[in-house]
Amino acid sequence: MMKPLRAGDAAGEEFVALSEGTDGEDNLMKIGDMAKAFDVTLRALRFYEDKGLLSPIREGSARLYTRRDRARLKLVLLGRKLGFSLREVKQMIDLYDPTGSNAKQLRLTLDKSEKQLGRLQKQRTAIDEAIAELNKLMTEVRRRLSERTVASSNPG
Incomplete structure (x- = not known):
């Protein structure tokens, strides 16, 4: 049985919370740094933003990514690696509630994981x-x- 998607990789990295916590200025990443850190293209990041998977802060034409965006990108990349569609990944991570039990998210993730x-x-x-x-x-x-x-x- 597969584990629910978490913000770590398949090797079981420490869980990265998706909370809206406070992101100080030093926690923000520019798009180029984000692309380099996750080995993705700028175009991929913009595409994930268009699909509602990432929500960077916009300062003029600059995109600044928060800890939450980084955690979500980890989930997107893990989901794609496991063969889930972007739509499925979005459904699973959008159900995350930092204040709730996340039982609905876990059930959906388990159901989709079993099918995959x-x-x-x-x-x-x-x-x-x-x-x-x-x-x-x-x-x-x-x-x-x-x-x-x-x-x-x-x-x-």
Whole structure:
């Protein structure tokens, strides 16, 4: 069973709270720093903003990302890595309530995770079957190639 999405990576980094807590000026990140820190493009960050996944502070044309935005981006990237659509990721993280039990968020995350695990297991089966077929094909091609190489070197 998969764990609900948290702001850590699959290796189990410390949970990063998504609270609206106070973000001092030194906690804000510019878009270029954010892109570099998370190894994403500026375009990706703007796209995630357009989709409502991130809400940077705007100062003129500058985008400043808070601790909350960084935590949400970690969740987006983890969700994508696990094969969830951006829509699914948004549904899961938008249910987060820093003052509540988050039972609804956890139930939704568990439901979506179970479904995704089923899809991934089916994909694994299909990939394993394709690999087995490809190995059989390559064995047959090697055998035929070997026969023809031997036949052409021993003209009869």
